[in-house]
Amino acid sequence: MSFIIYVIIALVICALVLVKKSLVIIPQSETKIIERLGKYYATLKPGINIIIPFIDRAKVIVSMRRGRYVYTDSIDLREQVYDFDKQNVITKDNVQTQINALLYFQIVDPFKAVYEINNLPNAIEKLTQTTLRNIIGELELDQTLTSRDTINTKLRAVLDDATNKWGIKVNRVELQDITPPESVLQAMEKQMQAERNKRATILTSEGQKAAVILKSEGEKTAIINKAEADKQMAILNAEGEAQARIRKAEAEAIAIQKITEAVGKTTNPANYLLAQKYIQMLEELSKGDKSKTIYLPYEATNLMGSIGGIKELFKGE
Numbered sequence: 564m565s566f567i568i569y570v571i572i573a574l575v576i577c578a579l580v581l582v583k584k585s586l587v588i589i590p591q592s593e594t595k596i597i598e599r600l601g602k603y604y605a606t607l608k609p610g611i612n613i614i615i616p617f618i619d620r621a622k623v624i625v626s627m628r629r630g631r632y633v634y635t636d637s638i639d640l641r642e643q644v645y646d647f648d649k650q651n652v653i654t655k656d657n658v659q660t661q662i663n664a665l666l667y668f669q670i671v672d673p674f675k676a677v678y679e680i681n682n683l684p685n686a687i688e689k690l691t692q693t694t695l696r697n698i699i700g701e702l703e704l705d706q707t708l709t710s711r712d713t714i715n716t717k718l719r720a721v722l723d724d725a726t727n728k729w730g731i732k733v734n735r736v737e738l739q740d741i742t743p744p745e746s747v748l749q750a751m752e753k754q755m756q757a758e759r760n761k762r763a764t765i766l767t768s769e770g771q772k773a774a775v776i777l778k779s780e781g782e783k784t785a786i787i788n789k790a791e792a793d794k795q796m797a798i799l800n801a802e803g804e805a806q807a808r809i810r811k812a813e814a815e816a817i818a819i820q821k822i823t824e825a826v827g828k829t830t831n832p833a834n835y836l837l838a839q840k841y842i843q844m845l846e847e848l849s850k851g852d853k854s855k856t857i858y859l860p861y862e863a864t865n866l867m868g869s870i871g872g873i874k875e876l877f878k879g880e
Contacts, residue, residue: 584616592641596622596677606673627684642669650692652699661742672730680729694721711738
């Protein structure tokens, strides 16, 4: 009786083991390749799948996790990133540079990823390295440092085309670090410092030039304004003198008219005015040095005759 119980227990355990082996639960965004007696049978979908134990088995593939190659029977369908170690590449101008790249790819066809290539991570890494060497070899160092987007685009296009037969979609490639040799870095630093000094000198000279130009323009404007002011002042002075002379002439004309009316037609008014000016001149001369002897010209006797006429005029009145 006890023997039968043991047999039943053993059968139950075997049934449970068979059920466990028959049910395969696949997480979302993952899959497995099932081979039946060594031949491809099916690609399992996320969820519960039923297989025949000991006849069907999942294909073991090589994958990369945390920078190391591991063997697993699960295929991750999400986008993955490979961070490759730094590698030495030589530019067109024979400068040895270290570059490491980040590769973002996704498995779109698990069948090809398993059966078209033996070691997928290693194949992608080697293909990336050789392609990167070819692209960098066509560029000089300065172009390499300033053309990351161009390098990324070319590298992604080549890798995407080459890995298409492996069921891989390369989404993007990023150059993480570009490290030239130390001697080149020092030379670049000196070159950049010289360029900065050059720009500073140019800016300083341009500033000084602009200051001199502004100063000369200011002086020019000041001279022009002063000349314009002097011109306006001269014009105003001339106009004032002209007005004064006109007023003086008008006053003298009125005075002559008054004198004419006073002396009548018997005496010339011009003689009266000349005599008056002559008397004013004699007064000015008499104010000078008393010891000086003053000689009157011969023609002055005519003026004296005019004075005598004026005297007779006032006696008649």
